[in-house]
Amino acid sequence: xxxxxxxxxxxxxxxxxxxxxxxxxxxxxxxxxxxxxxxxxxxxxxxxxxxxxxxxxxxxxxxxxxxxxxxxxxxxxxxxxxxxxxxxxxxxxxxxxxxxxxxxxxxxxxxxxxxxxxxxxxxxxxxxxxxxxxxxxxxxxxxxxxxxxxxxxxxxxxxxxxxxxxxxxxxxxxxxxxxxxxxxxxxxxxxxxxxxxxxxxxxxxxxxxxxxxxxxxxxx
Ligand SMILES: [Zn+2]
Numbered sequence: 001x002x003x004x005x006x007x008x009x010x011x012x013x014x015x016x017x018x019x020x021x022x023x024x025x026x027x028x029x030x031x032x033x034x035x036x037x038x039x040x041x042x043x044x045x046x047x048x049x050x051x052x053x054x055x056x057x058x059x060x061x062x063x064x065x066x067x068x069x070x071x072x073x074x075x076x077x078x079x080x081x082x083x084x085x086x087x088x089x090x091x092x093x094x095x096x097x098x099x100x101x102x103x104x105x106x107x108x109x110x111x112x113x114x115x116x117x118x119x120x121x122x123x124x125x126x127x128x129x130x131x132x133x134x135x136x137x138x139x140x141x142x143x144x145x146x147x148x149x150x151x152x153x154x155x156x157x158x159x160x161x162x163x164x165x166x167x168x169x170x171x172x173x174x175x176x177x178x179x180x181x182x183x184x185x186x187x188x189x190x191x192x193x194x195x196x197x198x199x200x201x202x203x204x205x206x207x208x209x210x211x212x213x214x215x216x217x218x219x220x
Pocket of ligand 1: 151
Protein backbone atom coordinates (compact mmCIF):
# COMPACT_ATOMS: atom_id res chain seq x y z
CA UNK A 1 0.00 0.00 0.00
CA UNK A 2 2.84 2.34 0.88
CA UNK A 3 4.44 1.53 -2.47
CA UNK A 4 1.25 2.37 -4.31
CA UNK A 5 1.02 5.70 -2.56
CA UNK A 6 4.62 6.49 -3.46
CA UNK A 7 3.93 5.80 -7.11
CA UNK A 8 1.06 8.23 -7.12
CA UNK A 9 3.41 10.97 -5.98
CA UNK A 10 5.47 10.37 -9.12
CA UNK A 11 2.61 11.32 -11.43
CA UNK A 12 3.62 14.70 -12.87
CA UNK A 13 1.31 17.41 -11.66
CA UNK A 14 0.61 18.45 -15.25
CA UNK A 15 -0.83 15.03 -16.03
CA UNK A 16 -4.32 14.40 -14.84
CA UNK A 17 -5.08 10.97 -13.46
CA UNK A 18 -7.76 10.53 -16.07
CA UNK A 19 -5.29 10.73 -18.93
CA UNK A 20 -2.65 8.33 -17.68
CA UNK A 21 -2.81 4.58 -17.86
CA UNK A 22 -4.19 4.27 -14.39
CA UNK A 23 -7.15 2.48 -12.89
CA UNK A 24 -10.17 2.50 -15.11
CA UNK A 25 -8.33 3.05 -18.37
CA UNK A 26 -9.00 0.53 -21.10
CA UNK A 27 -6.22 -2.03 -21.03
CA UNK A 28 -3.83 -2.09 -23.94
CA UNK A 29 -2.23 -5.46 -23.46
CA UNK A 30 -3.76 -6.89 -26.62
CA UNK A 31 -1.48 -6.64 -29.66
CA UNK A 32 -2.34 -5.07 -32.98
CA UNK A 33 -4.09 -7.27 -35.51
CA UNK A 34 -0.98 -7.30 -37.69
CA UNK A 35 1.42 -8.55 -35.02
CA UNK A 36 0.75 -12.26 -35.60
CA UNK A 37 -0.60 -13.23 -38.99
CA UNK A 38 -2.51 -14.95 -40.46
CA UNK A 39 -5.31 -14.57 -37.92
CA UNK A 40 -9.04 -13.83 -37.65
CA UNK A 41 -8.80 -11.01 -35.15
CA UNK A 42 -11.29 -9.00 -37.21
CA UNK A 43 -13.94 -11.72 -36.74
CA UNK A 44 -13.84 -11.64 -32.94
CA UNK A 45 -13.69 -9.32 -29.94
CA UNK A 46 -10.46 -10.30 -28.22
CA UNK A 47 -10.20 -10.34 -24.46
CA UNK A 48 -7.57 -11.89 -22.18
CA UNK A 49 -6.75 -12.84 -18.64
CA UNK A 50 -4.32 -10.69 -16.78
CA UNK A 51 -1.93 -13.62 -16.59
CA UNK A 52 -1.77 -17.33 -17.36
CA UNK A 53 -2.04 -20.12 -16.37
CA UNK A 54 -5.66 -19.75 -15.34
CA UNK A 55 -6.96 -21.98 -12.55
CA UNK A 56 -9.57 -24.48 -13.74
CA UNK A 57 -12.00 -26.51 -11.66
CA UNK A 58 -13.95 -29.43 -13.11
CA UNK A 59 -17.25 -29.52 -11.28
CA UNK A 60 -18.39 -32.82 -12.75
CA UNK A 61 -16.97 -36.25 -13.52
CA UNK A 62 -18.86 -37.81 -16.40
CA UNK A 63 -18.42 -41.15 -18.06
CA UNK A 64 -20.13 -41.99 -21.35
CA UNK A 65 -19.64 -45.47 -22.83
CA UNK A 66 -16.55 -45.95 -20.69
CA UNK A 67 -14.95 -42.66 -21.74
CA UNK A 68 -14.42 -39.91 -19.19
CA UNK A 69 -15.57 -36.69 -20.82
CA UNK A 70 -13.67 -34.42 -18.45
CA UNK A 71 -10.45 -36.22 -19.40
CA UNK A 72 -11.28 -35.59 -23.06
CA UNK A 73 -11.69 -31.92 -22.12
CA UNK A 74 -8.32 -31.88 -20.37
CA UNK A 75 -6.75 -33.27 -23.56
CA UNK A 76 -8.49 -30.62 -25.62
CA UNK A 77 -7.24 -27.88 -23.30
CA UNK A 78 -3.71 -29.28 -23.55
CA UNK A 79 -3.78 -28.87 -27.33
CA UNK A 80 -3.38 -25.11 -26.94
CA UNK A 81 -0.55 -25.59 -24.48
CA UNK A 82 1.42 -27.98 -26.65
CA UNK A 83 0.91 -25.99 -29.85
CA UNK A 84 1.82 -22.67 -28.24
CA UNK A 85 4.46 -24.02 -25.85
CA UNK A 86 2.76 -22.10 -23.05
CA UNK A 87 1.43 -23.11 -19.68
CA UNK A 88 -2.14 -21.85 -20.04
CA UNK A 89 -4.18 -23.68 -17.41
CA UNK A 90 -3.72 -25.54 -14.18
CA UNK A 91 -6.27 -27.65 -12.35
CA UNK A 92 -7.51 -26.77 -8.87
CA UNK A 93 -9.74 -28.76 -6.53
CA UNK A 94 -12.38 -26.20 -5.60
CA UNK A 95 -14.63 -23.79 -7.43
CA UNK A 96 -13.77 -21.07 -4.95
CA UNK A 97 -10.14 -20.97 -6.03
CA UNK A 98 -10.88 -21.31 -9.74
CA UNK A 99 -10.88 -18.73 -12.52
CA UNK A 100 -12.78 -21.07 -14.84
CA UNK A 101 -15.39 -23.58 -13.71
CA UNK A 102 -16.15 -26.39 -16.18
CA UNK A 103 -19.11 -28.73 -16.09
CA UNK A 104 -20.32 -31.48 -18.36
CA UNK A 105 -24.06 -31.82 -18.64
CA UNK A 106 -26.48 -33.99 -20.58
CA UNK A 107 -29.61 -32.97 -22.49
CA UNK A 108 -28.46 -30.05 -24.55
CA UNK A 109 -30.87 -27.16 -24.94
CA UNK A 110 -31.76 -26.78 -28.62
CA UNK A 111 -28.69 -27.79 -30.58
CA UNK A 112 -25.97 -26.34 -28.39
CA UNK A 113 -22.70 -28.28 -28.23
CA UNK A 114 -21.23 -26.13 -25.53
CA UNK A 115 -21.21 -22.62 -24.15
CA UNK A 116 -18.75 -20.42 -22.35
CA UNK A 117 -19.52 -17.25 -20.41
CA UNK A 118 -16.79 -14.74 -19.70
CA UNK A 119 -17.03 -11.92 -17.16
CA UNK A 120 -15.16 -8.65 -17.46
CA UNK A 121 -15.48 -5.06 -16.32
CA UNK A 122 -17.33 -2.90 -18.79
CA UNK A 123 -14.97 -1.27 -21.27
CA UNK A 124 -12.00 -3.43 -20.31
CA UNK A 125 -10.27 -6.34 -21.98
CA UNK A 126 -9.42 -8.35 -18.91
CA UNK A 127 -11.50 -11.43 -18.09
CA UNK A 128 -12.12 -11.82 -14.38
CA UNK A 129 -13.90 -15.16 -14.37
CA UNK A 130 -15.43 -17.71 -16.74
CA UNK A 131 -17.81 -20.65 -16.82
CA UNK A 132 -17.98 -23.43 -19.37
CA UNK A 133 -20.64 -26.04 -20.00
CA UNK A 134 -20.01 -28.95 -22.35
CA UNK A 135 -23.14 -30.86 -23.34
CA UNK A 136 -23.14 -34.58 -23.99
CA UNK A 137 -24.88 -35.65 -27.13
CA UNK A 138 -25.81 -39.21 -28.00
CA UNK A 139 -24.83 -38.50 -31.62
CA UNK A 140 -21.45 -36.91 -30.88
CA UNK A 141 -18.45 -39.17 -31.35
CA UNK A 142 -16.58 -39.52 -28.07
CA UNK A 143 -13.43 -38.31 -29.81
CA UNK A 144 -15.25 -35.07 -30.58
CA UNK A 145 -15.27 -33.85 -26.99
CA UNK A 146 -11.57 -33.02 -27.05
CA UNK A 147 -12.03 -30.80 -30.10
CA UNK A 148 -15.11 -29.17 -28.62
CA UNK A 149 -13.13 -28.51 -25.46
CA UNK A 150 -10.24 -26.96 -27.38
CA UNK A 151 -12.78 -24.68 -29.02
CA UNK A 152 -14.34 -23.72 -25.68
CA UNK A 153 -10.99 -23.04 -24.04
CA UNK A 154 -10.29 -20.68 -26.94
CA UNK A 155 -13.37 -18.72 -25.83
CA UNK A 156 -12.46 -18.95 -22.14
CA UNK A 157 -8.95 -17.62 -22.84
CA UNK A 158 -10.34 -14.61 -24.69
CA UNK A 159 -11.43 -15.43 -28.25
CA UNK A 160 -14.82 -13.82 -27.85
CA UNK A 161 -16.60 -14.79 -31.06
CA UNK A 162 -16.05 -17.22 -33.92
CA UNK A 163 -13.77 -17.50 -36.93
CA UNK A 164 -15.57 -17.10 -40.25
CA UNK A 165 -13.57 -19.99 -41.76
CA UNK A 166 -14.64 -23.58 -41.25
CA UNK A 167 -10.97 -24.61 -41.40
CA UNK A 168 -10.37 -23.13 -37.94
CA UNK A 169 -11.22 -24.80 -34.67
CA UNK A 170 -12.87 -21.53 -33.60
CA UNK A 171 -15.41 -21.77 -36.44
CA UNK A 172 -18.82 -21.75 -34.77
CA UNK A 173 -19.19 -25.51 -35.00
CA UNK A 174 -15.48 -26.34 -34.83
CA UNK A 175 -13.53 -27.81 -37.74
CA UNK A 176 -13.40 -31.28 -39.22
CA UNK A 177 -9.89 -32.09 -37.95
CA UNK A 178 -10.30 -30.97 -34.31
CA UNK A 179 -6.79 -29.51 -34.73
CA UNK A 180 -5.77 -25.94 -34.02
CA UNK A 181 -4.72 -23.98 -37.09
CA UNK A 182 -2.00 -21.35 -37.35
CA UNK A 183 -4.81 -18.79 -37.51
CA UNK A 184 -6.24 -20.10 -34.21
CA UNK A 185 -2.81 -19.90 -32.58
CA UNK A 186 -2.03 -16.44 -33.94
CA UNK A 187 -5.38 -15.09 -32.81
CA UNK A 188 -4.70 -16.17 -29.23
CA UNK A 189 -1.09 -14.91 -29.51
CA UNK A 190 -2.54 -11.52 -30.46
CA UNK A 191 -4.71 -11.46 -27.34
CA UNK A 192 -1.65 -12.07 -25.14
CA UNK A 193 0.86 -10.20 -27.28
CA UNK A 194 2.80 -13.38 -27.89
CA UNK A 195 2.90 -14.25 -24.19
CA UNK A 196 6.28 -12.54 -24.02
CA UNK A 197 5.23 -9.94 -21.49
CA UNK A 198 2.32 -10.66 -19.21
CA UNK A 199 1.70 -7.09 -18.25
CA UNK A 200 -0.22 -6.44 -15.09
CA UNK A 201 -3.33 -4.44 -15.66
CA UNK A 202 -4.74 -1.79 -13.44
CA UNK A 203 -7.75 -2.69 -11.35
CA UNK A 204 -10.98 -1.08 -12.49
CA UNK A 205 -12.48 1.79 -10.59
CA UNK A 206 -14.86 0.70 -7.87
CA UNK A 207 -18.32 0.79 -9.35
CA UNK A 208 -17.34 -0.18 -12.89
CA UNK A 209 -20.07 -2.62 -13.89
CA UNK A 210 -19.08 -6.25 -14.24
CA UNK A 211 -20.61 -7.56 -17.44
CA UNK A 212 -20.69 -10.96 -19.06
CA UNK A 213 -20.96 -12.40 -22.54
CA UNK A 214 -22.17 -15.89 -23.22
CA UNK A 215 -20.70 -17.50 -26.33
CA UNK A 216 -22.95 -20.28 -27.56
CA UNK A 217 -21.52 -22.89 -29.91
CA UNK A 218 -24.16 -24.63 -31.98
CA UNK A 219 -23.73 -28.04 -33.47
CA UNK A 220 -24.42 -26.85 -37.01
ZN1 LIG B 1 -17.87 -21.29 -29.95
